[in-house]
Amino acid sequence: MKVYKEIVAQARELTSSDITEQETILWRLLCYAAKMPLRKNQEELISQAQHIILQAPDTYFSGRILPFNVFKWGTGSRLILVTHGWSSKAADFTSLITALTVIENVTVVAFDAPGNGSSPGELSNLILYTEALQAIYRQFGNPDIVIGHSLGAMANMMSLEQAGIKPELLISIAPVINLKALFNNMMEAVNIPEKIRETFFERFFERFKEPASAYDLTNYTLEAASKDHWIAYDDKDAVVNTDFLIAFLKLHPAIETTLFSGTGHEKLIRQEELLQELMQRVRRILL
Incomplete structure (x- = not known):
């Protein structure tokens, strides 16, 4: 910091x-991306994961192939992928990942994008996120459920479209649109x-x-993005301008939304009501 x-x-x-x-x-x-130390509960979660190192090309800054840290919980046949937001890390989803791992027959995968959290790299960017996601698809196969926050939600939508992958459920929390x-x-x-x-x-x-x-996600067709897409957002978000999200939703009227007004961009992923609705939607798909 x-x-x-x-x-x-x-x-x-x-x-x-x-x-x-x-x-x-x-x-x-x-x-x-500022890097914050792990809290005790976050350390415990990460210690329970299988640690894997994958690589992503940093074409536009260092020109090198950058390693990044991936964390895997469980060995079930149903794959859930969690993508953190800007200047964040997998462990910031501790409450969500802990709840997901209780579900039977699931594998949960999260990662620290290059330059974020525990992964090396001086500067990060949206393209590095999408390259990391492509590496994860190659390693683990097509995810059944994809969850992302902020820039991670934007990267999810772009990378799924690029790969032609259509998960059963896509969840975007306070997504960057533009x-x-x-x-x-x-x-x-x-x-x-x-x-x-x-x-x-x-x-x-x-x-x-x-x-x-x-x-700008309004430039993407997103036909391959998902069968079922839910967006949770805060209309008073001080980080992303909700006007762009509203314009995006007009192009994709099938997307379901829930408003959590006044929660705050970063706090959304820990908001209890959001987590409850998210888990209901996940269980509806898996159970």
Whole structure:
């Protein structure tokens, strides 16, 4: 957390005309995932898992193949995949994973995306998440149920579409819909001038060969995403703009939703009422 606070302080003072310096600081602001130590209950959960190391290519930053840590509970035939959000980790789903592992005949898989939690990597990004998910599909096969939070929910939808996988149930908690909007929100929060933001998005295009606006779930058909999709969200979410979610839902009217107003972006995954409804939906599929 100390490193992240230093990055934020640098970003708040960003007035330099040096475009390379601007880009370096802004990528660190947007893609450095602060790492928090495990609490005791989280340590206990992780100690009960089988630990597996997989790899994902980091095409756009380090240019290396990055290892990342995967955790597996159970040996059942029904596979449940859990994908954490930005600057988070598998252990942040301790309450949910503990409840899932009680169900008979399931295997639960979660992971720390490259650059997040226990996995090495200086900077992380959405593409690294999707590459990690593709590696998990190759290792464990097609999941029956996929659960994700925030950027992880967005990565789930993109990777399932790319792989042509259709789980029986897809659960998205406070999903990011529009990556450019998220980046703008993060930069506005530390008072980055509009001109510097515009220049950053020009450099984004040079690096990724696509504009940031391309990473928008309204551009995806999502025909392969799931047979059954449920989204839980907070209309007062301070991290993701719910307007983009509403626009997305208009394109996909079959998606079911539940509003947990005022819960908070990070707290949603621990909200008791949400966990109860989530488990009801999971059991409906598995039992």
